[in-house]
């Protein structure tokens with residue numbers, strides 16, 4: 121397994137858990153040294169125990185040495201990052217770097233499996249490059265990953281479906297066998313061509329992102345017309361054609377996937393002469409949504425925030441992860457700092473990552489109540505469970521003013537008014 125990030129470490133560990141011998145290869149020496157000592161570089165529920173158990177059992181190894189990982193492998197999974205490049209396209213330099221590394225070391229019948237999210241055409245290019253480098257046809261399979269951070273182990277071991285794109289049925293069979301332990305209870309294993317598998321990953325993410333931007337736009341509209349988006353959600357969600365999932369309004373989607381994948385598919389569309397109108401709107405609505413809380417802050421405290429203290433609860437792009445890539449909270453924090461505010465923050469697990477980026481520009485509360493102490497206003501950016509039932513009386517008396525701007529709609533406006541708070545969510549109305 122090449123790459124020990126969210127996808128690589130979870131995939132490698134879960135394959136080891138189902139009885140396979142897995143060697144994880146990464147270029148990050150610190151990460152690999154840590155993993156060999158049981159230090160898990162990311163926060164992901166349930167992962168630490170699995171890594172430690174399989175490492176101790178000798179089924180899961182970590183190395184920076186390609187010679188220790190590649191020559192004996194029957195399948196070589198590539199799960200390195202494919203971040204957004206300068207022009208919005210996916211940057212595939214790490215992926216093709218791996219191809220150069222593995223080519224001279226590949227066993228004769230090894231299958232190369234691309235797990236990273238890659239634009240259409242990439243598997244074909246990888247196969248062509250491997251042929252140039254090895255002088256033979258190497259089996260290449262597309263196997264996009266659909267796990268969510270914060271629920272990665274669960275998603276991997278109980279997938280809604282597994283998608284593989286291959287050229288040969290024999291390759292499909294090897295991957296089917298590998299995934300069989302996770303496919304009991306009739307979970308589908310879907311085999312298709314390279315291009316379809318590559319597109320499936322982008323289409324899934326872009327549709328989910330579209331739902332979020334759509335409901336965010338509707339929430340903003342609800343606010344203007346005095347409707348309540350939660351009531352509207354109930355009103356539409358029971359229609360089985362619509363459903364309830366992924367229609368929670370908020371401060372915009374973040375993370376290492378949706379933002380970059382929407383933009384990468386836009387570039388693919390443009391490159392092939394299709395104008396990506398919906399994708400462009402999804403991206404633009406999301407960028408704007410990340411500023412909605414700051415606009416609300418200014419309405420409450422004015423444009424100049426010097427001398428004001430603003431608290432921010434939740435820094436990760438979603439709960440149960442320490443990942444702050446493209447996190448909406450950071451857009452808010454940047455705007456608050458620029459306007460002169462003192463910013464006091466708390467996140468149950470992402471604080472260390474934020475500290476690396478912001479240092480002493482922020483005040484870090486050990487507890488969420490510490491971050492709110494003395495604040496003129498509290499913003500909520502991530503729906504961590506521990507934020508859902510605060511001691512409102514305590515909060516009211518320790519804040520400088522009882523004002524909450526809730527980017528995740530954790531509370532009922534009527535309850536908050538009764539508790540003596542000025543409270544605004546996203547698209548909420550006191551009338552319900």
Ligand SMILES: NC(=O)c1ccc[n+]([C@@H]2O[C@H](COP(=O)([O-])OP(=O)(O)OC[C@H]3O[C@@H](n4cnc5c(N)ncnc54)[C@H](O)[C@@H]3O)[C@@H](O)[C@H]2O)c1
Nearest residue numbers: 123124125126127146147148199200201202214236237265
């Ligand atoms: N994070 C998710 O939830 C998620 C879910 C599904 C798919 N994906 C996709 O999976 C891929 C990986 O994402 P991630 O979040 O796990 O990335 P990540 O940034 O967390 O980890 C990538 C790892 O690859 C390593 N690496 C980079 N170049 C290398 C090389 N040449 N050899 C060995 N190791 C190398 C890095 O050191 C790092 O440890 C991306 O394409 C992403 O779009 C991510």
Ligand SMILES: O=c1ccn([C@@H]2O[C@H](COP(=O)(O)OP(=O)(O)O[C@H]3O[C@H](CO)[C@@H](O)[C@H](O)[C@H]3O)[C@@H](O)[C@H]2O)c(=O)[nH]1
Nearest residue numbers: 265266267268269366367368370372373374375377437438
């Ligand atoms: O109703 C919703 C659902 C999500 N979000 C936001 O959307 C972002 C992404 O959330 P989520 O999808 O849960 O997390 P990711 O870990 O980014 O997972 C997505 O991206 C992965 C990487 O490609 C895919 O594998 C997953 O299937 C896909 O859900 C977060 O900022 C959430 O706050 C909302 O605002 N409203």
